[in-house]
Structure formats: C-alpha cells, structure tokens
Amino acid sequence: MPKAQPGSKAEFQAAEPPPGGPAESEVRRFLLSRGNSAGADRAFQWLMVLCGLAIFGIVALIVVELVLQSKISLHAFGWKFFFEADHDPITGEPIYWDPVNGHFSALPFVYGTLVTSFFSLVLAVPLAVGLSIFLTEMCPRAMRGILAFVTELLAAIPSIIYGLWAVFVLVPLLRDYVNPWLAKYLGWTGLFANDNPTGLGYTASAVILAIMILPIISSLTREVMMAVPHSQREAVLALGATRWEMIRMGVLRNARIGIVGAVILGLGRALGETMAVTMVIGNTPEIHRSLLQNGTSMAAVIANEYAEAVTDLHRSALTEIGLALFAVTIVVNAAARLLVWAVTRGASTRVA
Amino acid sequence: MNKGERTAQTVWRAVVDHGVTALAILATLLVLLPLLAIFGYLLYKGAASLNLAFFTQVQKPPGEAGGGMANAIVGSGVLLALASVMGVPIGIGAGIYLAEYGRGTKLANAIRFTADVLNGVPSIVMGVAAYALIVSPHVSWLPFLGHFSALSGGVALGIMMIPTIARTSEEMLLMVPNSVREAALGLGVPNWRSTLSITVRTASPGIITGCMLAFARVAGETAPLIFTVLGNAFWSVDVNRPIAALPLQIYVDALSPYDDWHRLAWAGSLVLIGLIVAAVSLVRYVTSRGVLKGAS
Numbered sequence: 001m002p003k004a005q006p007g008s009k010a011e012f013q014a015a016e017p018p019p020g021g022p023a024e025s026e027v028r029r030f031l032l033s034r035g036n037s038a039g040a041d042r043a044f045q046w047l048m049v050l051c052g053l054a055i056f057g058i059v060a061l062i063v064v065e066l067v068l069q070s071k072i073s074l075h076a077f078g079w080k081f082f083f084e085a086d087h088d089p090i091t092g093e094p095i096y097w098d099p100v101n102g103h104f105s106a107l108p109f110v111y112g113t114l115v116t117s118f119f120s121l122v123l124a125v126p127l128a129v130g131l132s133i134f135l136t137e138m139c140p141r142a143m144r145g146i147l148a149f150v151t152e153l154l155a156a157i158p159s160i161i162y163g164l165w166a167v168f169v170l171v172p173l174l175r176d177y178v179n180p181w182l183a184k185y186l187g188w189t190g191l192f193a194n195d196n197p198t199g200l201g202y203t204a205s206a207v208i209l210a211i212m213i214l215p216i217i218s219s220l221t222r223e224v225m226m227a228v229p230h231s232q233r234e235a236v237l238a239l240g241a242t243r244w245e246m247i248r249m250g251v252l253r254n255a256r257i258g259i260v261g262a263v264i265l266g267l268g269r270a271l272g273e274t275m276a277v278t279m280v281i282g283n284t285p286e287i288h289r290s291l292l293q294n295g296t297s298m299a300a301v302i303a304n305e306y307a308e309a310v311t312d313l314h315r316s317a318l319t320e321i322g323l324a325l326f327a328v329t330i331v332v333n334a335a336a337r338l339l340v341w342a343v344t345r346g347a348s349t350r351v352a
Numbered sequence: 353m354n355k356g357e358r359t360a361q362t363v364w365r366a367v368v369d370h371g372v373t374a375l376a377i378l379a380t381l382l383v384l385l386p387l388l389a390i391f392g393y394l395l396y397k398g399a400a401s402l403n404l405a406f407f408t409q410v411q412k413p414p415g416e417a418g419g420g421m422a423n424a425i426v427g428s429g430v431l432l433a434l435a436s437v438m439g440v441p442i443g444i445g446a447g448i449y450l451a452e453y454g455r456g457t458k459l460a461n462a463i464r465f466t467a468d469v470l471n472g473v474p475s476i477v478m479g480v481a482a483y484a485l486i487v488s489p490h491v492s493w494l495p496f497l498g499h500f501s502a503l504s505g506g507v508a509l510g511i512m513m514i515p516t517i518a519r520t521s522e523e524m525l526l527m528v529p530n531s532v533r534e535a536a537l538g539l540g541v542p543n544w545r546s547t548l549s550i551t552v553r554t555a556s557p558g559i560i561t562g563c564m565l566a567f568a569r570v571a572g573e574t575a576p577l578i579f580t581v582l583g584n585a586f587w588s589v590d591v592n593r594p595i596a597a598l599p600l601q602i603y604v605d606a607l608s609p610y611d612d613w614h615r616l617a618w619a620g621s622l623v624l625i626g627l628i629v630a631a632v633s634l635v636r637y638v639t640s641r642g643v644l645k646g647a648s
Contacts, residue, residue: 027534037542044544045453051445052454052463055518058511059466062477065484130379138376147380149636154387156632158572160599161621164606165390168397168614211386218383242369265472272474274575275603299476299575306483307500307579322480326473333472337465 066323073104073316081320082106097285099305099314106321108285112297113325115202116277117270119291120209125263127210128217135218136225137247148222155215163279166208171280174207175199179292193290200282202291208276213266220265220340224258225251227344261339268332272325274299298325391625398622401615406623411585411601414610421620423587427502427596428571430589431581434506435570439513440563444552446514447521447559452547464522467515475512479576482508487580502588502595505581509573513566520562524555561635568631572624574599598624 067074073081085094085105095103135147175198182203183195228251236250252259282294283304298321309315405420412419446463454460482504485491492498528551536546552559574597577583582594583604589595598620605617 025530025534027537037544041543044547048445048449048453051442052449052460052518054442055446055463055467055470055514058514059470061485062473062481065481066477069480069484069488127379127382130376131383133372134376134380138373147384150384150387152636153629153632154383156568156628157390158574158599158624158628160572160574160602160606161390161394161625164602164617164621165393167606169389169393214383242365244369244372245365247372268472272472272476274474274476279603279607299474302476302480303575303578306480307582319480319484322477326477329473329477330469333469334465336472337468 062326066319066326070316070320070323072313073320076313077104077317077320080105081317082110082324096287097301099310099317102313104313104317106298106317106324108287108296109298109301109321110324111287112202112205112281112295113271113299115291115295116205116209116281116297117267119202119206120213120270121263121267123206123210124214124217124266128214128221128262128266129259131214131218132221132225133247133251135222137243137251148219151215151218154211155219159212159273159275162208162212163276166204166276166280170208171199171204174204179203183292190289191291194293196282196292196294198282198294200280201294202281202288204280205277205295205297206291208280209270209273212273212276213269216269217262217266220262221255221259224255224262224340224343227258228254255343258340258343261336261341261343264332264339265336268329268336271332272299272329274303278303298322394618394622394625397615397618401619402622403619406616406619410587411605411616412612414608414613417612419612419616421596421598421601421616421623423584424596424598424601424620425623426587426589427581427584428598430502430591430595431505431509431577431597432567432571434503434591435509435513436563436567438507438510439517439566443514443517443563443566444521444559446518447525448547448552450518450522451525452551464519467518470515471519474575475508475573476575478508478512479578479580482511482576482580496592500580500582500594502581502591502593505577505595505597506591508576508580509570512570512573512576513563516566516569517559517562520565521555521559524558524562525551527558528554557638561638564631565635568628571627572599574603578603 081104085096085107086103087094094105095101096105096108097103131147131151135144139147179192179195179199182192186192232250232254233246236246241249277297278300281296281300283296283300284294285296285301286294288295302318302322302325306315306318309318403420405418406422407420407425408422409418409420410423411421446467450460450464454463486497486504486507487500489498496503532554533546533551536550537543541550577597577600581597581600583600584594584596586596602617602620602624605613605620608614
C-alpha cells in the first residue's frame with residue numbers, strides 16, 4: 001500500500017509528543033496498554049517516585065532531628081539565646097559562652113558569621129561582576145573556555161585546602177604586611193584598630209571566604225548575563241553607545257535580578273562555610289568591633305566543640321545553632337534560586 | 353549642536369569605556385591570582401613531601417620523621433563506598449523520576465527546587481543531622497548506632513551526594529532523544545526495561561561523570577566528619593568504629609605544631625586535589641565533547 005505509507009508517517013508525526021512530554025505519546029500509550037508488564041512498570045515507576053520523594057524525606061528528617069536534639073536548649077533559653085547574654089555579676093562584663101559554668105549565648109557566633117560573610121561579599125562581588133563582564137563581553141572566544149574552566153576548578157577545591165593555604169600563606173601575609181598597613185591608615189575608623197599579633201581573625205576569614213565564594217557568584221552571574229538576549233545589546237549599540245554603555249544599559253540592567261540572586265547564593269555559601277573559617281578566625285567567643293581581632297562563627301563553634309560537648313545542654317545549644325544555620329541557609333538559597341530562575345527562565349523564551 | 357562639545361563628551365565616554373575594560377581585566381587577574389597561588393604553593397609543598405611512604409605507612413607519632421596517610425586514604429575509600437551505596441541509587445532514581453515520569457509536573461518541580469536548595473545546605477549541618485540520627489546516645493539501643501562510627505560519616509556524605517547526582521542524572525537523561533525511547537517501546541520492550549537498559553544506558557557516560565563529580569565533592573568534605581567518624585590514628589576498616597579520613601587527617605595535621613605533620617598535610621592535600629581535578633576535567637571533557645551525540 002504505497003498510498004498509506006506517507007499517510008501513516010504523517011499520523012506518526014502528529015502523534016509525536018511536543019517537546020517535554022514523552023509520556024504523553026500516543027504510540028507509547030498504545031504499547032503500554034497491550035503489554036503484560038503493567039505490574040512491573042507500575043512498581044518501577046513507584047520506586048522512582050519514592051527516590052524522588054526521598055529528597056523531601058531528607059529535608060524533613062534533618063528538621064525533625066535538629067529540633068529534637070535542640071529541644072533542651074530551646075526550652076531553656078528560648079529566643080533570648082540569639083539576642084542576649086549573661087553578665088558577670090562583679091565586673092558587669094558580658095559572658096557570652098562558658099559551657100562549663102552554664103553560660104550560653106549565640107551572639108558572638110551570629111556576629112562573627114554575619115561580619116565575615118558581609119565583608120567577604122564586599123570583596124567578592126565587584127571582582128565577580130568584573131570577571132563576568134570580561135568573560136561574557138570582552139574576552140576572546142578561545143580564552144573564554146579556559147577561564148571558565150579555571151573558575152570551575154576554583155569552585156571544586158575543598159574548603160580544607162583553602163583553610164590549609166590560608167593558615168600557612170594568607171595569615172602570615174596579612175599579619176606581616178596587610179594588617180599593620182590597615183591599622184596604620186584605617187585605624188581611625190575603629191574597624192581596623194588594635195592590631196592582633198596572630199594575623200587570625202575576621203579579616204583573614206573574610207578574605208578566604210571571598211576567594212571561596214567568587215567562583216560561585218561569577219559562574220551564576222555569567223549565566224544570567226549570557227541569558228540576556230543579543231537583541232538588547234544590538235539595540236543599545238545601534239544607538240551609538242560605547243561598549244561600557246552597552247554593558248550597563250543592555251546587559252547589567254536586564255540581568256540585575258539574576259545577579260542579586262547569584263550574590264545571595266554566594267552569601268548562603270559564606271554563611272555556612274566551616275573548615276576554612278574555623279582554621280583562621282581564631283575561635284574566641286567574643287565580640288569585637290575591630291575586624292583585626294579574633295572572633296568565631298556559628299559553623300566554627302559547632303566544628304570545634306560538638307564532639308567534646310561537656311553537657312547535654314551544651315550539645316543541645318550547639319545543635320540549636322546548627323538549626324538556625326540550616327533555617328537561614330534554606331531561606332537564603334531558596335530566595336537565590338527563585339531570583340536566578342526568574343531571570344534565566346524568562347530570558348530563554350525571549351531568545352527563542 | 354556644538355561640534356566641540358560633542359567631541360569632549362565622546363572623548364570622556366571613550367575614556368570611561370577603556371577604564372571599565374581595564375577594571376574588568378584587573379578583576380580577572382585578581383581572581384586568577386589566588387588560584388595560581390594556591391595551586392603553585394600546593395604543588396611546591398606537596399610534591400616535596402609526597403613519597404611512597406605516604407601511601408603505605410600510618411602516621412608516625414610527633415617527633416619521628418616520615419610516616420604517611422595510608423590508613424586515612426583507605427578510610428576515605430571506605431567512607432566514599434558507604435556514601436555511594438546510599439547516594440548513587442537514590443540519586444539516579446530521583447533523576448529518572450524527574451526526567452522520565454515527572455516532567456513538567458508540580459511534584460517534580462518541587463523536588464527539583466528542594467534538591468537545589470538542599471545542595472546549598474552547609475555540610476556542617478549535615479554532620480549535626482548525622483550525629484543526631486546515628487551517633488547520639490539516645491539511639492544506642494539499636495544495633496550499630498549510638499557511638500562514633502564510619503557508618504555515620506558514610507550516611508552524612510551519602511545524603512550530600514543525592515541532590516547533585518539527581519540533578520546531573522536528570523539533565524543527562526533529558527538529552528536522550530525521544531526516538532530512542534520510542535524505538536525500544538516499538539520493539540515491545542516493557543517501559544521499565546526500556547528506561548533502564550536503553551535510556552539510562554544511553555545517558556550512562558553523563559550519569560557516571562555526574563556521580564564522579566558528586567564523589568569528588570564529598571571526598572574533600574571535612575566538616576560532616578569531625579564529630580561523626582571522629583578520625584583514627586590506626587588501621588581500621590570497621591564501619592562500626594571510628595575511622596580515619598584524608599580531609600580529617602589534613603585538618604588535624606595542619607593545626608598541629610609539628611613540621612612533619614604539616615608536610616603530610618600538604619601531601620594529603622595534593623592527593624585530594626589531584627583526585628578532584630581529574631574528576632572535574634573528566635566532567636568537562638564529557639559534557640563538551642557531547643558523548644551523548646552518538647545516540648541521536
């Protein structure tokens with residue numbers, strides 16, 4: 001039947017699913033209805049669904065376990081765990097963290113985490129945006145691949161190696177050259193007063209964090225900048241703009257929500273970063289205005305004390321810090337994903 | 353319009369343009385600088401300390417020269433095997449669900465989003481959760497649980513592998529053309545068989561590299577191991593006891609005051625980074641060469 005041949009072919013093509021939905025194919029439905037493997041198929045499908053649901057299960061399990069383990073601390077301190085501290089009855093000095101004598105306050109940890117994360121963003125964001133501009137708008141094509149690979153590599157280095165490098169290279173460098181300079185010329189701001197002979201502290205942590213979050217921010221920034229349609233660039237160039245004006249008006253303005261998302265994602269990484277920070281922050285539960293002083297962070301105190309917690313209350317308090325860290329990073333990451341998603345999803349349809 | 357004014361403005365705009373270009377190049381150089389510094393220093397220090405003893409001996413007590421991290425390398429292997437037993441099947445299963453069954457559904461979108469968010473949860477929190485689940489004394493009435501053990505570290509690392517593997521598997525499976533699936537079904541192959549033997553098989557180079565990437569990521573994780581596997585100065589492959597791990601040993605040695613131990617830390621880092629660079633390069637090779645192109 002030569003006549004039926006093209007007809008059936010057309011029919012087959014008509015039955016072919018729209019992109020993104022093979023399960024809806026007529027052919028597939030027809031075949032499925034005849035097979036005697038329906039039971040095995042259903043079992044397999046449910047197994048796969050279970051694997052997918054396991055991801056929800058993991059999140060639920062983490063929440064339940066963390067809440068159960070921090071119950072003692074949640075009952076004992078409530079909200080003031082994160083906002084108040086005990087005071088020495090004689091001197092009136094605050095005692096933030098003294099597990100042996102039962103003083104618990106998360107203030108110095110929250111402070112250290114926020115300060116180091118904030119200053120790491122201050123250092124990393126301009127560099128990441130600069131790198132992304134160079135890679136997407138200026139760089140010769142041949143170099144682009146190599147540089148992208150190199151930044152990818154930077155993202156893959158484990159934090160323990162960053163920490164090792166920071167302890168033996170970065171900290172001596174800061175101690176001998178950078179910190180004295182900062183104390184001398186910027187000491188009047190109060191942020192860089194009282195040079196600390198160890199070289200450890202908030203500054204060292206912020207610098208190593210900046211190096212660590214740079215690749216994350218820059219790779220996402222690059223992604224959203226590349227998602228900006230070329231017509232936008234061409235339109236601005238056609239009005240006689242220079243390259244920078246084209247980048248500013250055509251690219252950055254369109255990608256700004258996604259760039260904010262990338263920065264927030266970097267913030268999420270910085271908040272939870274443990275090893276490198278633990279190795280260089282100095283681990284003293286105090287609050288200092290000067291960035292050159294020793295401090296500590298939420299992740300660092302868990303890493304340092306969890307295995308050797310002296311009482312159940314101590315362990316529970318540490319778990320509560322972990323719970324807070326979990327909650328904050330979940331919120332920060334969700335916000336970042338939504339922002340990046342909003343930009344790249346909208347752009348891909350516009351490009352097409 | 354005055355012609356002289358226009359030129360002045362144009363010159364200024366050109367100056368700004370060049371200035372920004374210079375700044376962007378400067379930023380790129382500043383980003384490359386720490387990378388070169390880290391790699392260079394690591395190679396310089398690590399290569400000098402790396403020898404056969406590193407791979408064959410256990411760490412010596414302070415004061416004695418030599419020694420190695422053989423027990424830590426084996427320990428990391430045990431931990432990664434435990435993590436893979438848990439993380440790889442669930443991760444690939446979730447990837448299959450996302451790509452084959454759940455495409456476009458709300459549930460799949462929610463799972464995808466949760467996986468991405470889970471990827472950003474700090475590893476130290478995973479450690480705390482694994483501690484609560486396995487090490488904490490309140491579960492000690494169960495067999496294997498209630499004390500520091502290799503098992504707890506394996507679970508922590510396994511959980512961390514799942515979102516990465518699920519997302520890369522999904523991406524790789526989505527690249528398999530529908531005609532391949534329909535060809536299999538057209539021959540009367542059951543759906544589950546077609547998924548496993550045809551679709552997953554076609555995407556397997558990509559899925560394997562995805563697993564390698566997850567593997568490389570957790571191989572360097574230290575934070576979730578500190579208070580779950582605890583570390584061990586001696587030979588042990590018992591999953592029910594504390595075990596040594598390479599990143600954990602690097603951490604301990606780096607903060608010790610002994611030069612010999614510092615040398616071991618550098619050598620260990622070089623081994624770790626070698627593993628990771630190999631995995632990342634492989635992933636890049638596979639994704640750029642498009643191994644899947646042969647299928648279409």
